[in-house]
Amino acid sequence: MKKQREKKKKNVSEILSGIAIALMLLVGIALVLYPTVADKINDSLNNQAIDAYKGQLLTLDDSEYKSMLKAAQDYNERLFRSDPYIGALTTEERKEYESLLNLDSSGMMGYVEVPGADIYLAVYHGTDEAVLQIGSGHLDSSSLPVPGTSVHTVLSGHSGLPSARLFTDLDQLKIGDTFMLHILSETLTYEVESIKRVEPGELKDLRIEQGKELCTLMTCTPYGINTDRLLVTGHRIETPVAPSQESTSAAEILTSKWNWWFAFLPAILFAGIVIAVILIHKRKKMKKQSDSESREEEIQS
Numbered sequence: 048m049k050k051q052r053e054k055k056k057k058n059v060s061e062i063l064s065g066i067a068i069a070l071m072l073l074v075g076i077a078l079v080l081y082p083t084v085a086d087k088i089n090d091s092l093n094n095q096a097i098d099a100y101k102g103q104l105l106t107l108d109d110s111e112y113k114s115m116l117k118a119a120q121d122y123n124e125r126l127f128r129s130d131p132y133i134g135a136l137t138t139e140e141r142k143e144y145e146s147l148l149n150l151d152s153s154g155m156m157g158y159v160e161v162p163g164a165d166i167y168l169a170v171y172h173g174t175d176e177a178v179l180q181i182g183s184g185h186l187d188s189s190s191l192p193v194p195g196t197s198v199h200t201v202l203s204g205h206s207g208l209p210s211a212r213l214f215t216d217l218d219q220l221k222i223g224d225t226f227m228l229h230i231l232s233e234t235l236t237y238e239v240e241s242i243k244r245v246e247p248g249e250l251k252d253l254r255i256e257q258g259k260e261l262c263t264l265m266t267c268t269p270y271g272i273n274t275d276r277l278l279v280t281g282h283r284i285e286t287p288v289a290p291s292q293e294s295t296s297a298a299e300i301l302t303s304k305w306n307w308w309f310a311f312l313p314a315i316l317f318a319g320i321v322i323a324v325i326l327i328h329k330r331k332k333m334k335k336q337s338d339s340e341s342r343e344e345e346i347q348s
Contacts, residue, residue, distance in 0.1 A: 089211040093182060096169045097158045103150040104232060116231060119147050119193040127197045127257075131188040132250050144187055145172050148230065157192060157230035159183055159202055161264070164216040166204075170228070174203045183214070190255060192228045192235060192262065199261040200228070201253050206266045206273075214266035220279050227286070228262060237262045237281030244268055244275050252278055 107115075122143070136144060148156040154171045161167075170192070174184035183204040185191070190198035204214030220226075220239055228235040243252060253263060260283035267273035 086211050089181060093167070093169055096153070096155060096182075097167075099153075100150065100155055100158065100169070107150075107231075112231065115148060116193060116233075119191040120195050122147055123190045123193065123195050123198050126190055127255050132254070136187055141187070147191060148172075148193070154178070155182075156185060157228060159226065159228055159264070161217070161220070161226040163221070163224040163226070164214075164219050165212070166214065166216065166226075168204065168213065170202060170230075179203065179205045179213075180208070181211070186253070186265075189253065189263075192230045194233060194235065194260075196260065197255055197257050199253065199255040199259070199263065201263045201265060202228075203265045206268070207270050214264065215270075217264055217266050217279055218268065218270075218277060225284070226262075226264065226281060234286045235260075235262070236284055236286040238284045239279055239281045241278070241280045243278045243280075245278060247276055249276075252280065 145154070149172065154173070155169050156172060157170050159166060159168055159170050169182040171178045171182055171184055173187050178184040183202045186201035186203055189201035192200040192202075204217070205211075206213065206215045206217065208215075220242065222239055222242065224239045226237055226239070228237075241252075245252060253265075255261075261280055262283070263278050263280040265279075266277050268275050268277040
């Protein structure tokens with residue numbers, strides 16, 4: 048009877064131990080997979096938002112399009128004559144600002160593409176935390192991203208989030224690299240002319256300069272510490288002719304497939320190693336138990 052109780056107790060202990068190992072395995076896999084899965088989900092939602100924006104553009108007639116573009120350009124001209132960094136927007140100013148370049152009331156005004164830093168993100172009005180968690184935010188004190196003279200657009204994005212890359216690779220850009228803003232049906236291309244690291248309160252590099260068309264991409268730096276701001280500023284240049292859409296799409300699809308495989312490879316290897324260790328341990332335990340039972344039978348016989 049005593050041996051049976053001890054055996055039952057041992058079996059319960061082994062079951063609890065197995066459950067604990069399984070839970071640890073699940074937690075480990077979840078921790079390994081979380082950044083990759085979260086980033087892929089964020090990418091998918093971002094691409095859906097951009098596709099929806101492109102679809103909305105198709106519903107605009109010519110007069111609506113010209114009206115939206117002119118309203119944004121008029122806003123920029125007024126902004127140039129004032130000092131936009133003196134204080135926060137008033138209630139009326141914010142209402143006007145949020146109504147401009149707003150196709151479907153989602154707050155999205157276009158998207159930014161930075162080939163040298165693997166950035167392809169929706170651009171939203173303002174820099175609230177809710178915006179910066181999912182995309183790039185337009186600094187409301189800066190010029191709207193539309194063609195014109197004496198404009199300086201500033202876009203902000205987070206770096207180093209575990210759930211999304213966003214502007215994490217912005218520090219990979221070099222002088223002479225290019226990036227694009229896609230606003231309405233306009234593609235504004237910029238060539239990087241300066242890369243600076245400044246303190247959060249330094250604004251001189253963000254101000255509008257007469258006769259210049261500038262855009263600055265801004266993020267926190269250094270990585271994980273975020274005490275300063277990285278400013279990547281470009282001047283507008285003529286947009287080069289785009290390559291064949293068909294060949295580009297094929298390359299993007301192939302790259303996307305490989306990215307998924309490489310992204311999940313560490314997690315697959317980790318899971319495989321853990322499962323192999325558990326199976327080997329279980330096999331040794333079963334062999335040991337079998338040997339023990341054989342010895343007991345020999346003793347009893």
